Amino acid sequence: MPEGERPWKTLSRREVVRNRHLNLDAEAVETSTGxxxxxxxxxxxxxWVLVVALTPEDQLVLVRQWRQGAKAWVLEPPGGVMDPGEDACTTAARELREETGYEAGSCRLIGSLWSDPAHNTNRVHVVLAEGAMATGAHDREAGEEMETVTLPVAEAVAGVTRGMFVHAMHLGGLLLALQAAGRIRF
Incomplete structure (x- = not known):
């Protein structure tokens, strides 16, 4: 925090929306300058958890799915919502299996990022899953219209500058995990 500045103060909070996917509140806040x-x-x-899964053949396991906000089919790493009390690697293993039919030999948490620190309270946990192998059928939830896609890591990295990945959080997590896996360097 810059010297002499104080945190913002919440003066009041009004609940606007409550459901299983989103809670929306309207707060009255006072900034550090009043x-x-x-x-x-x-x-x-x-x-949420974002799974960057690599196969022994250096393929990246991705999904292409419909994203209603963008009104487009989007290529992205698999992932999903953490259940209460669940750790990131457990969620990652579950989401990888459910969305793609792959299971990984090892998973490790690379980092945790705020999805939008200005307005959102949640974090995105980036998990690197190595040794991913196709083990069976996926088990997708209602509304998850997607296909599993595998790409050579080099092709995916080259596609970054061509707009292959359009979701900012997914791109950031993908790059962090590929660096942790030794596939790219910053």
Whole structure:
């Protein structure tokens, strides 16, 4: 925190939406300089996991799925919502299996990032899953219209600058995990 500045103060909070996917609150906040912002929108979601899965053949396991906000089919690493009390690697193994039919020999947490620290309360946990092998059928949830795609890591890295990955959080997590796996260097 810069010297002499204080954290923002929440003056009040009004619940606007409550459901299993999203809690939306309208807060009245006072900034460190005394300005009052009302409403200041805060969205609470469960934490998410992003799985960067690599096969022994140096293929990246991805999914192509419909994203209603973008109104497009999007290529991205598999992932999903963490269940209460679940650790990131357990969620990653479950989501990788359910979405792609792959299982990994090892999983490790690479880092945890805020999805949008200005307005969202959740974090995205990036998990590197190595030794991923196709082991069976996927078990997708209703509304998960997707296909499993594998790409050579080099092709995926080359595709970064061509717009192959359009989700900013997914791209950031993918790059962090590929660096941790020794596939790219910053």
């Amino acid at each position: 300005a009052v912002l009302d409403p200041y929108w805060i969205m609470s979601y469960p934490d």
